[in-house]
Amino acid sequence: MTYRLSIITINYNNAEGLKKTLQSIIHQNSKEFEYIVVDGNSSDGSKELISQNNSYISNWISEPDTGVYNAMNKGVRMSNGEYLLFLNSGDQLADENVIEKILPFLRNADLISGNLIYSLDGIPQTLFTPPENINLTYFLHSFLPHPSTFIKKDLFEKAGFYNENLKVVSDWEFFLKSSVIHQAKYMHIDLIVSDFDNSGLSSNPQNEHLILQEKQSVYETLFPGLKEEIELIKFAGSKRMLQIHYIHNNHSFLWKLLKGFLNILNLFSSEKQVKAFRKIK
Secondary structure, eight states, rough: OEEEEEEEEEESOOHHHHHHHHHHHTTTTTOEEEEEEOOOOOOOHHHHHHHHTTOOOOOOEEEEOSSHHHHHHHHHHHOOEEEEEOOTTOOOOTTTHHHHGGGGGGOOOOOOEEEEEEETTTTTEEEEEOOOOOOOHHHHHHHOOOOGEETTTTTHHHHSSSTTTSSSSSHHHHHHHHIIIIIOOEEEEEEEEEEEEEEEEGOOOOGGHHHHHHHHHHHHHTTTTOOHHHHHHHHHHHHHHHHHHHHHHHHHHHHHHHHHHHHHHHHHHHHHHHHHHHHOO
8 A cells, every 4th residue: 555654763772752752643633644663672662562552553563673774774665655754763743733734745846844843851942944945065064854854755766775884874864965966856844843852863962973974974975076165165164153144244245245155166066066976876
């Protein structure tokens, strides 16, 4: 059976988080979706919790995996939906009407990003709103929120599955590769989709160095011919909070000049990096 949407939850020894996620799924007003749970052979009662809620779950497995992205790739292969949403254990849909509100938007675009609430210890901290447009420059400084981005399944056939050699940033790499290299069609919808549990692997400050290392590896692999351009864009971005604020408020001419420079640089980089990628394929 084919569905418009498959929601995939991965879990490992996080029964309390899984319970929250399951409840947000169960209480959706619309039931027009497939729900898949991929458990990493948990020993904390997660498997029993899954079994107790089996009537709400379309398909599930519990077996050892080699990491987060290995589990996610299993979920992709198990799914039957046209679009996929990864809502991992601890994450929740923002309210009981999310699926009902989102289904009409699931067409045309390859990546559809909604807004995301960051919560810590169950307390909402901040709201992340994705941009209206994405490009290489954007990904050098930011990301698409995985728990509120709907991915057209056939994009995994075009761009490849999650890179299991990466421990923390494989979803960021997938979105970067899909949108910049494979020119995936992107759309932002101004709806709050998910409440993100901000206590996971990528949110841990101890992993900041690993994140930087992995991102640098991705740059060097995907864009070997753009090293100087990427460093220039990264440098411009690292200074923007101070320099652009100053220019914008004090020198309108310089502000227009800087904006024009960054736009030209991004267009140049987008064309050149595609050519560079094609050369190494």
